[in-house]
Amino acid sequence: MKDIAIDENFEIIIGARNDLEMVEGRKQFEQSLSIWLTTFFYEEIGTFNSSEALSRVELQVDRIARQNGRLEDISSVVVEPSVDIPDAIDVSVVYLTGETFGLNLQ
Numbered sequence: 001m002k003d004i005a006i007d008e009n010f011e012i013i014i015g016a017r018n019d020l021e022m023v024e025g026r027k028q029f030e031q032s033l034s035i036w037l038t039t040f041f042y043e044e045i046g047t048f049n050s051s052e053a054l055s056r057v058e059l060q061v062d063r064i065a066r067q068n069g070r071l072e073d074i075s076s077v078v079v080e081p082s083v084d085i086p087d088a089i090d091v092s093v094v095y096l097t098g099e100t101f102g103l104n105l106q
Contacts, residue, residue: 039106048087054079
């Protein structure tokens with residue numbers, strides 16, 4: 001699957017030839033995960049102080065991975081309160097290859 005590339009601020013990336021950049025594969029999955037988790041957090045959870053926020057975010061990661069056909073590529077998902085940023089959640093997706101994708105929801 002391909003998608004239009006966006007940066008960490010969710011702004012569309014324009015390439016050197018003034019054309020839209022595209023992403024695919026794992027990069028596309030990670031970009032989709034960032035968008036869907038951010039949207040889910042703000043629309044469904046709303047606040048970090050919710051007693052079930054961590055488990056709901058972890059469940060959503062599993063759903064997004066399943067929808068994108070990536071569930072079998074993932075070794076584990078770690079969702080925990082951020083140590084560095086107050087009222088934020090750190091999400092880490094650990095792949096079977098040992099590589100990790102990290103995302104901060106705040």
